Amino acid sequence: MTTTVQTTAAVSLRGVTRTYGRGSAxxxxxxxxxxxxxxxxxxxxMGPSGSGKSTLLHLAAGLERAxxxxxxxxxxxxxxxxxxxLTELRRTRIGFVFQSFNLIGSLTAEQNVALPxxxxxxxxxxxxxxxxxxxxxxxxxxxxxxxxxxxxxQQRVAIARAMVTRPDVLFADxxxxxxxxxxxxxxxxxxxxxxxxxQSIVMVTHDPGAAARADAVVFLRDGRIVDRLAGADTHAVxxxxxxxxx
Amino acid sequence: MLRLAxxxxxxxxxxxxxxxxxxERWSLFVGATLSVxxxxxxxxxxxxxxxxxxxxxxxxxxSPTERLRFDDGRTAAVSMLGVVMGGAAFLAIxxxxxxxxxxxxxxxxxxxxxxxxxxxxxxxxxxxxxEAVLLGTLGAGLGIPAGLGVMAVQAWLMxxxxxxxxxxxxxxxxxxxxxxxxxxxxxxxxGAMAAAHRAARVRPLDALRDSGExxxxxxxxRWILGLLFLGGAxxxxxxxxxxxxxxxxxxxxxxxxxxxxxxxxxxxxxxPAVARLIPTGTGGPLGSLTRANLRDGRRRSAxxxxxxxxxxxxxxxxxxxxxxxxxSGIEQLRRTTAADLVVxxxxxxGERIAAVPGVAxxxxxxxxxxxxxxxxxxxxETSTITVLVVDFAAYxxxxxxxxxxxxxxxxxxxxxxxxxxxxGTTRVELPGLDLGDLPVAAGVxxxxxxxxxxxxxxxxxxxxxxxxxxSATFVRVTPGTALPDLTAHGKVSTVDxxxxxxxxxxxxxxxxxxxxxxxxxxxxxxxxxxxxxxxGAAARRREFAEARVTGLSRGQVxxxxxxESSAVSVAGILLGLVAAGGAFIAVLNTTAAVTGTATLDPPxxxxxxxxxxxLLATGVTSVITSWSATRERPVLLLGARE
Ligand SMILES: Nc1ncnc2c1ncn2[C@@H]1O[C@H](COP(=O)(O)OP(=O)(O)OP(=O)(O)O)[C@@H](O)[C@H]1O
Ligand SMILES: [Mg+2]
Numbered sequence: 001m002t003t004t005v006q007t008t009a010a011v012s013l014r015g016v017t018r019t020y021g022r023g024s025a026x027x028x029x030x031x032x033x034x035x036x037x038x039x040x041x042x043x044x045x046m047g048p049s050g051s052g053k054s055t056l057l058h059l060a061a062g063l064e065r066a067x068x069x070x071x072x073x074x075x076x077x078x079x080x081x082x083x084x085x086l087t088e089l090r091r092t093r094i095g096f097v098f099q100s101f102n103l104i105g106s107l108t109a110e111q112n113v114a115l116p117x118x119x120x121x122x123x124x125x126x127x128x129x130x131x132x133x134x135x136x137x138x139x140x141x142x143x144x145x146x147x148x149x150x151x152x153x154q155q156r157v158a159i160a161r162a163m164v165t166r167p168d169v170l171f172a173d174x175x176x177x178x179x180x181x182x183x184x185x186x187x188x189x190x191x192x193x194x195x196x197x198x199q200s201i202v203m204v205t206h207d208p209g210a211a212a213r214a215d216a217v218v219f220l221r222d223g224r225i226v227d228r229l230a231g232a233d234t235h236a237v238x239x240x241x242x243x244x245x246x
Numbered sequence: 247m248l249r250l251a252x253x254x255x256x257x258x259x260x261x262x263x264x265x266x267x268x269x270e271r272w273s274l275f276v277g278a279t280l281s282v283x284x285x286x287x288x289x290x291x292x293x294x295x296x297x298x299x300x301x302x303x304x305x306x307x308x309s310p311t312e313r314l315r316f317d318d319g320r321t322a323a324v325s326m327l328g329v330v331m332g333g334a335a336f337l338a339i340x341x342x343x344x345x346x347x348x349x350x351x352x353x354x355x356x357x358x359x360x361x362x363x364x365x366x367x368x369x370x371x372x373x374x375x376x377e378a379v380l381l382g383t384l385g386a387g388l389g390i391p392a393g394l395g396v397m398a399v400q401a402w403l404m405x406x407x408x409x410x411x412x413x414x415x416x417x418x419x420x421x422x423x424x425x426x427x428x429x430x431x432x433x434x435x436x437g438a439m440a441a442a443h444r445a446a447r448v449r450p451l452d453a454l455r456d457s458g459e460x461x462x463x464x465x466x467x468r469w470i471l472g473l474l475f476l477g478g479a480x481x482x483x484x485x486x487x488x489x490x491x492x493x494x495x496x497x498x499x500x501x502x503x504x505x506x507x508x509x510x511x512x513x514x515x516x517x518p519a520v521a522r523l524i525p526t527g528t529g530g531p532l533g534s535l536t537r538a539n540l541r542d543g544r545r546r547s548a549x550x551x552x553x554x555x556x557x558x559x560x561x562x563x564x565x566x567x568x569x570x571x572x573x574s575g576i577e578q579l580r581r582t583t584a585a586d587l588v589v590x591x592x593x594x595x596g597e598r599i600a601a602v603p604g605v606a607x608x609x610x611x612x613x614x615x616x617x618x619x620x621x622x623x624x625x626x627e628t629s630t631i632t633v634l635v636v637d638f639a640a641y642x643x644x645x646x647x648x649x650x651x652x653x654x655x656x657x658x659x660x661x662x663x664x665x666x667x668x669x670g671t672t673r674v675e676l677p678g679l680d681l682g683d684l685p686v687a688a689g690v691x692x693x694x695x696x697x698x699x700x701x702x703x704x705x706x707x708x709x710x711x712x713x714x715x716x717s718a719t720f721v722r723v724t725p726g727t728a729l730p731d732l733t734a735h736g737k738v739s740t741v742d743x744x745x746x747x748x749x750x751x752x753x754x755x756x757x758x759x760x761x762x763x764x765x766x767x768x769x770x771x772x773x774x775x776x777x778x779x780x781x782g783a784a785a786r787r788r789e790f791a792e793a794r795v796t797g798l799s800r801g802q803v804x805x806x807x808x809x810e811s812s813a814v815s816v817a818g819i820l821l822g823l824v825a826a827g828g829a830f831i832a833v834l835n836t837t838a839a840v841t842g843t844a845t846l847d848p849p850x851x852x853x854x855x856x857x858x859x860x861l862l863a864t865g866v867t868s869v870i871t872s873w874s875a876t877r878e879r880p881v882l883l884l885g886a887r888e
Pocket of ligand 1: 020021027029048049050051052053054055056
């Protein structure tokens with residue numbers, strides 16, 4: 001691929017394959033995927049359960065190593081990156097949000113958000129961290145611990161934590177999967193605002209409503225990309241998904 | 247949990263550990279600190295007592311005989327304290343390092359999260375090692391005063407049991423401060439190091455999901471450690487029978503230590519496999535849950551069982567070996583004593599007794615302390631021993647197996663059953679009498695129960711030296727005559743009665759030594775066991791909450807946890823039994839090689855008591871920890887998706 005692809009794409013996968021298990025038990029979770037996700041755009045990944053969405057996201061974020069193919073994130077080829085390089089990447093280039101928020105239970109919202117900066121060797125200002133928390137609507141919850149927050153609030157803390165380093169790409173694996181519709185809407189509004197401000201976002205979701213908020217949707221089945229949609233509404237996404245899940 | 251302090255007012259501050267974090271992880275930190283504190287206390291106390299005993303001055307105003315007896319007692323006390331010290335060091339190394347490794351292992355999830363938000367391997371290692379330094383120093387700091395308490399107890403035990411004189415107290419040394427802090431620090435860091443390295447190496451996603459590398463239970467290090475110590479145990483067991491009575495005993499006593507470390511290293515393989523075979527008494531869904539937990543928590547089970555294994559192997563193996571050698575020694579003594587009566591008295595009364603009608607023969611053995619010097623120049627070594635002054639011919643007649651004495655003249659000394667002196671030339675000094683360099687010939691073979699190291703012929707020692715020394719006269723009665731009345735000559739007992747009384751004394755001495763060597767160490771290991779149960783339950787609040795929302799009652803959760811912990815304890819006990827069994831094999835072979843009769847005297851009562859204590863301690867701890875971990879309503883815990 002040309003260098004232009006690498007500079008315009010937030011994430012670029014070429015012939016990426018990931019197999020779990022060996023022999024007859026081997027599962028091709030991701031099977032020879034070519035994918036370019038645009039910089040400054042919000043892409044949703046959809047597909048039946050077990051189709052390889054999470055694996056794809058982990059590969060793109062450098063959390064999982066590809067068996068074959070190349071992975072370029074924010075202009076950096078991470079296919080053969082060592083641990084130090086991947087750590088550097090996690091610190092500065094990417095943010096990751098999990099379905100199960102994965103906050104550290106003993107730390108307050110503020111401390112959770114400040115953590116990546118501390119790990120990067122900075123002593124973050126309280127005002128800086130608070131403004132990020134304020135941007136996810138949690139200005140009044142800075143001293144709460146995860147167990148004292150609702151699911152939607154916890155997920156917003158997780159997004160703040162992922163965003164505090166101003167990453168090039170934000171990866172989110174079913175960020176609304178554990179949330180009720182109101183909390184989900186708050187989170188999606190937040191992501192939309194971030195995308196509008198130029199943030200690259202890759203999000204796995206099962207919810208056509210959530211996918212419709214994104215700029216584009218790719219459909220995955222048995223580890224392969226089988227379809228794409230751009231600017232579709234909830235109804236169109238749902239119909240397409242239903243067609244692929246049949 | 248984070249060493250990220252140093253924050254100004256306007257910075258986001260992280261306490262150490264964060265206050266709420268203490269609620270969840272305090273048991274890990276307390277457990278780790280406690281293991282260091284008690285380990286350091288035990289080592290420090292043993293070390294100070296050892297040094298005090300070794301530098302103990304012989305009090306003034308003693309007669310030459312008393313002075314030599316005092317020196318002999320000091321040598322015995324020093325060598326016993328050496329063993330106590332070795333045991334304490336072994337336990338401290340084992341328990342501290344495994345506790346630290348366990349606390350690191352229990353936090354894999356937290357550590358994975360740190361990695362996911364940008365923590366590097368180096369940061370993780372520094373964090374964990376920094377923690378180990380802090381907790382090691384804290385534990386050692388608490389251990390130093392605690393060690394003074396332990397020392398008072400140990401010194402009191404030794405005084406009470408008569409191993410040291412009444413005024414004996416452990417003495418403080420200033421440098422022990424550095425030694426104790428260093429011990430705590432080094433052991434804590436060493437324990438955390440391997441676990442930190444491993445935790446840092448696992449890929450974060452694997453640690454979070456508990457898949458891939460994170461599920462590997464047998465690391466290369468574990469294999470190497472296990473095989474090394476297994477090899478050590480086998481080598482000791484094989485060589486022990488060729489080590490003579492003293493060397494063989496020492497080697498056999500060390501077999502259970504090596505075997506226990508090997509068993510603990512292979513724990514992740516062995517413990518779940520064994521534990522699953524144990525009926526937990528909970529059938530149905532609870533039973534399957536217990537079995538599934540055992541399979542899933544292999545590393546946890548192994549970490550909980552490790553101190554159990556070491557405790558059982560140590561106590562059972564060493565006490566069993568010691569009791570067996572005592573029994574074997576008594577039986578050997580019985581076989582090598584051919585007499586009917588024993589008269590305990592003082593001085594050379596043999597001739598007078600032999601003159602009594604009905605006495606066929608009498609062998610008087612007079613005990614004296616002596617100082618011997620072997621080697622010359624640089625290698626010169628002086629030590630205090632016990633000698634027996636005997637009539638070689640009478641002795642040989644009374645003690646089958648020592649016929650070699652018959653060929654010796656009266657200017658030659660002979661090796662005694664103590665076995666510490668070999669044939670050659672030795673300079674011998676009796677209290678107030680220098681006998682000069684004596685030729686020493688092979689006389690009596692070394693006996694399991696030891697005894698005098700040197701036999702001196704009667705003619706060599708002036709009667710004045712002998713009159714007040716304690717003596718035992720072995721009397722053979724002319725067949726067909728009534729037992730002669732010898733009460734005028736001393737305390738008379740039949741040989742059987744005398745042997746029984748002697749056995750009792752030896753048994754009780756060996757028991758006292760075992761209490762000294764093992765008592766406090768076993769208590770420490772028991773604390774280690776309780777500690778590991780607490781640490782094992784610390785990270786399970788969430789799991790318990792999940793079980794409850796799945797429909798288990800709180801009681802059922804506690805029962806399942808109890809069944810699991812009991813199965814793990816029993817598996818640990820069984821492995822300990824196997825390790826002790828290794829020692830027993832060495833004992834059988836050694837006693838057979840040394841006395842001709844294989845002897846084993848396994849301490850079943852002790853084993854039953856130990857098993858009951860362990861099961862009670864782990865059971866009660868498990869109930870308390872799971873009860874407290876289920877105190878919160880489950881939804882509260884599950885609501886927070888950490
Ligand atoms: N660590 C693993 N070991 C073995 N197989 C795995 C592993 N992770 C994923 N798989 C398998 O790979 C396939 C894809 O899994 P993946 O988690 O990517 O699916 P998904 O599309 O995210 O599903 P869902 O929508 O249910 O989250 C599945 O068949 C899964 O069983
Ligand atoms: Mg998934």
